[in-house]
Amino acid sequence: MEAHAAHHHGPPIAHASSKVNREVLGMFLFIASEVMVFGSFFAMYFFVRVVNGVPWPTPPYSLPVYVAGINTLILVTSSFTMHWALTSIKKGNRAGMQAGLVLTVLMGLTFLLTQLMEYSRIGFAPSNGAFGSVFYSLTGLHGAHVLVGLTILTCMTIRAFRGHFSPEAHEGVEIAGIYWHFVDIMWIIVYTTIYLL
């Protein structure tokens, strides 16, 4: 394809046929896709626990419901600090945004480390029955998402400290926040189905 000689310097600005922000819409569609990834893992959970009737948790193993409960509280709290970061920058409060982001990252890290500690002390491995397999795959899949969320948030924190974001332009924080809330809500579902039910 020989491109025609361009007699102008850039493309025209696309007509905005929707009020929705492109990046926000993209993130929501990505989350829809992510929900389906979790859906396939929950399908496996359903087949093992409901269809096959595997005892939950399979004796002699047990699940640390209270430790994981406290961990859940930490992750839920981090969603609020994330929201605080976003509302702060909307009002032009840079320090608030920076503090909110740092707190969110720290709480996310705490959650992830607690989860790893739990793995090392829980007393069973992925190879210990279908129960162990489902437990590790679902919590592990969620842990991987926490890691991705933390990576994004860390980068946004770096950006926040390097002077980016303003009351008018803060999609970076907003979109990272949307993802973080998704990770948080997903954990509540994982916690309920794996630990509580």
Next chain:
Amino acid sequence: MTTDVATEHHIAQKPRRNILLRAGFVRAAWMAVLFFGIFEGITVLVRYLEGWYPLWKGDVVTTVALTVVPLGFLAGIGVFDYWVSYFLGGPTVPDDHSSHGAYSWKDYFKVNTDHKVIGVQYLGTNLFFLLFGGMLALIMRAELARPGMQVVDPQTFNGLFSVHAALLIFLVIVPAFAGLANFVLPLMIGAPDMAFPRLNALSFWLLPMGGIIMISSLAVPGGPFATGWTGYAPLAVHQPLGQVFFNMGVQWAGASSIMTALNFLVTIITMRAPGMTFWRMPLLVWANFTTSLLVVLATPFIAGSQFFVMFDRVLHTNFFNVNEGGYTLAYQHIFWFYSHPAVYIMVLPGFGIISEVISIHSRKPIFGYRLMAMSLLAILVLGFSVWAHHMFVAGMAPWLRVPMMVTTLLIAVPTGIKVFSWLATMWEGKLHFTTPMLFVLGFLSMFLLGGLSGIYLGSVPVDIHASDTYFVVAHIHYVLFGGALFTIFAGVYHWFPKMTGRMYNEKLGKLHFWLTFIGFNCTFLPMHLIGLQGMPRRVSDYAPQFADWNMFISISSFALGASTIVFLYNVVYSWRFGEKAPANPWNAMTIEWLVSSPPPVFNFDEIPQVVGGPYEYGVPGARHAIMAPSHAPAHEEVPAH
């Protein structure tokens, strides 16, 4: 549009002198090796610390390698450059379009954010894998020409049909539609590019990763993956190393597919030209909208199914180990929950191409435009409710059979709406039998046959008899070759003048069509017969009673393969020496034909204004879109008002 500080400055794409640091194949090579070294080192270290022996274990090494080597390659080729700088605190810069346009063939081997270049990159990649996958099929037909074993051993034969199917499905049919739509869809809706040009480039480069992984399985000890493109567990868990190449290859191709779909959706929703309401969108746009929804929602399920097999192999989980509480049928349920919607992913964009070509080359408005769009959505919804019809004989819960049969047969309703609408569109039209139109007519007849055998296979009693026979092979080739691939050929011929700026050779095009059409039917029609007589699929040897038909099929298949040479010659020759194409050789109304051939680097000087429906052929004074004055090609025939 984009975030903060957009005005700070442009990242000038100054090419670094040092070839080792410049984005390109050299950097890609050493970064792939570097990533391999680092991550295999970490893996071995972890295994040593945990006391897991052997430290260097085939499945583990391969899984890690097939994850990080492509990542290293992609980082080296330069698709992540902007995001790395952004994440480290660099300024937010909307794509500066400095890489737009391709000025020599070398530009197609670089990262490019121009949707038109990416479209051609896709189609070139698809063509390569089409030829490669086709060659594998010919080796199979050589083996099957006579009963007994001649060319390959049974495990290799299993590998051949597995790699053939996986390549043709994941590397040809699904992405070829993404390639065509990448080129024409932004033009059709009056957008200067896709919504996320850099993501678009990444989506493309993920695709060859998946394909190369699948092809390289041919070279590993134990042979390529040999479980069919379905890769059923628990068989897949106990196969040689090649199986890991399928598990991982599918993940890369799937990720590519999801990202492209997301990009299409955002582009269609947020970047339509003024006046382009949903009910004025060309049906190709509708088709890709629907398909993209399917891809975003369904493709994660195949990712899930492949993760489970990979976990069973690498982490020793028990998902498919019945003794430990695993559930083997879970694989098939999860796999088909993607792979049934996937057959619509493989044909709905083709429906869109058919609608465009039929309307333009019959000079008639599409019959029942709104119903055509609605039936796409109906197929989308119904497509999620039929997956277990692939499992009638798999031993699943018997009560699931009849509901799945009913929903399966229900899909004939929206599909029937489409077929009858196409026929009604041609009715009393002024038909131009150009090559794309011939492929469309070929599609209509072949897809009808494929659909009819689908009704048989969707009915439980017939399916129990015909399951795993050549009847199924015939069915899938009638819908995927006579169906999907014919629409891709139609699309390539139809938009060839727009993509290359040259006309293809009409005589050679027609020759290609007739050779393909006859070769196709001679190859696959007899398979219905021997299938119903009981010849099982996926076998390298068979009963002597099927010998004559198989010899005939093998000879035909080689003729079918040879027909591709005509296509190749036509594409290469016409691209270089073909007659210069006018802007609008088909006298069409949709926007991509209102710009020059090939389109300007930035598509438009000004975004066009849409004023009417896309298919008002034969309606006096009807216009679809009005271009900014500098764009209207001089020879454009504007209907009199």
